[in-house]
Amino acid sequence: MKYVIIGGDAAGMSAAMQIVRNSDNHEIVTFEKGSIYSYGQCGLPYAIGGEVGSTDDLIARTPETFREKYGIDARTRHEVTRVDCEQKVVHGTNLDTDEPFQESYDRLLVATGASPVCPPWEGVELPGVYQLKTIPDAERIMEYMGKDINNVTIIGGGYIGLEMAESFVHLNKNVRIIERGSQLAKIFDEDMAAHIHEEAEKQHIQLNLGENVEGFEGTDKVEKVVTDKGSYDTDLVLVAVGVAPNTSFLRGTGLYLTIKDAIQVNAYMETNIKDIYAAGDCATQFHRIKKKDDYIPLGTHANKQGGIAGLNMAGRTKAFKGVVGSSIIKFCDLNLGRTGISESEAQQMDIPCHSVTIKATDRAGYYPGSEKMTLKLTYHKENMQVLGVQIVGGEGVDKRIDVLATALFHEMTTEDLLDLDLSYAPPFNGVWDPLQRAARKAK
Structure with a gap:
């Protein structure tokens, strides 16, 4: 089985590694427009700011590692410009020599990411x-x-x-x-x-x-x-006004493009054309709270979708369970976290909702070094299902976002939040976690 992957970063190489691990007889060819494979894009601001010592520290695996250790034909400076879905051939240009190339495939993964607008x-x-x-x-x-x-x-x-x-x-x-x-x-x-x-x-x-x-x-x-x-x-x-999926080269192929021209995929990362898969920032993600496909280009989603695409391409059936919209940003002395949908999003979707906002600390208020946070919990006003949370504060924001993301995944209610057995000791939390305090206020 010959696999061709367009894109040498998070989604593409996660897929390649799953194919390597889960199939015996394979040939894998990957095309990357740039010269660097598998690097941490999210670390770039911290390299510029000096928190990360060098951009080299952001590189997880080099093209040579993929070639020599895993037997992947990892090509750099190769831009795919056209896909012939009927003949199952990709066409492109070697950017170093300006010469055209073409490569046949049995199964193809499009993992071309997104570019700044x-x-x-x-x-x-x-x-x-x-x-x-x-x-x-x-x-x-x-x-x-x-x-x-x-x-x-x-x-x-x-x-x-x-x-x-x-x-x-x-x-x-x-x-x-x-x-x-x-x-x-x-x-x-x-x-x-x-x-x-x-x-x-x-x-x-x-x-x-x-x-x-x-x-x-x-x-x-x-x-x-x-x-x-x-x-x-x-x-x-x-x-820094946003990104758009790198999918313009697919126009005319018959592949279905949807939100912002992202490639429509199902839970198995399959497109509407047989033997063509897509994953990462060029593809859609199913939003579990909105109950529909969305476009949220984040590295976490790219790695998960890429791995799942690779498993399915190798014949190991696995579904992508979707996202709940979790993210966190460090902004100077604040941590900004959210998961699910906001109150304004719920209103735009005509979901009957209420929100409660509380002030809290990341640990027992009397314990030295406690830091403040503002937490806004949004929930369905009829069945009390939790819809989302937004937290702005110091330490402890990430912990609450991850707890609530888990609750959202399992469609928990505010009452369910009160029943959670969360850890407590004064250096780590109050007797009632801020999430539970908000849930109690909602009740």
């Missing part, structure tokens, strides 16, 4: 305007930072925008975030985002909310950001 603003090609997705992206930013850089402007207040704001603050830069919406971190409700705004102010990060970027100005490099409300001096710009 960049609107066609005037001046976007100026030196000093960057996006962040790959190790080369990070290294270009780090090299440019070696120049006389004092003022940094971030366009976008999502995951990357907030994490990079923290990194630039850590590097003692003057940071401005421009966000076209009315709040940072739109995955949070407005009342919870207010705490994020307070932290930005505390860190002397300038917020320009409700502002639309129109372009950039400069001669040999970027010098100003121009919006519909003014212009601002800057030495470096990071554009």
Whole structure:
């Protein structure tokens, strides 16, 4: 059986390793447009900020490791540009030689990930305007930072925008975030985002909310950001306004593309065309709370979906159980966690819901070093099923998010939360965990 995988990062190589481990007679060919395989994209802001010593530390396995240790034909700088689904052949270009190539397959996995979106603003090609997705992206930013850089402007207040704001603050830069919406971190409700705004102010990060970027100005490099409300001096710009699936090369194949042009897959990572699978940031994920497919491009999902795709490609049937929307972000002195759906999302979906908000600490209030958190629990107002939680605070946010994610997976109610046997000792928790305090308030 010959397997071809397009994409050499989380989903693609998770699949390749499952094929290696679960099939005896196989040939695996992987194509990666870049030159680096299997690296931690989520660690890039911390490499730029200096918390991670080198971008090399983010690489889990090299192409040579896949070739020599696992017998995978791992090719770099090979871009697939077309898939012939009838002949079962992929076509592309060797970017080093500019020569075309083609490769036949018995089973194909599309794991091409996603790329940052960049609107066609005037001046976007100026030196000093960057996006962040790959190790080369990070290294270009780090090299440019070696120049006389004092003022940094971030366009976008999502995951990357907030994490990079923290990194630039850590590097003692003057940071401005421009966000076209009315709040940072739109995955949070407005009342919870207010705490994020307070932290930005505390860190002397300038917020320009409700502002639309129109372009950039400069001669040999970027010098100003121009919006519909003014212009601002800057030495470096990071554009972080979201990502889009890398699926444009699949148009005309008959593969069904759905949300944001992500590839529609079933629980077995199968597409609508036989012997073609998809996984990771280029594919959909089933949301267990929304009860429908969604597009939430995160590394956790990519690794899981890739592994499941590999098992099914190798003939070992396994289903992807879906996601509940868990995420956590470190933003300076705050940890921002959420899972499930927010109150605003529930309202948009016409789900009858209530929410309760409490202030709590991560351990017994009298124990030294306890840190505060604000917790918002959203639940169905008729059957009391838990729908989601948002937590902003210091230590202990991650623990509560993971407990609630487990509860969401099993469709628990607020009453069920009260019945949980959670660990307690003053250095770790109060007698009643904050989640249970919120559930009691809901009751």
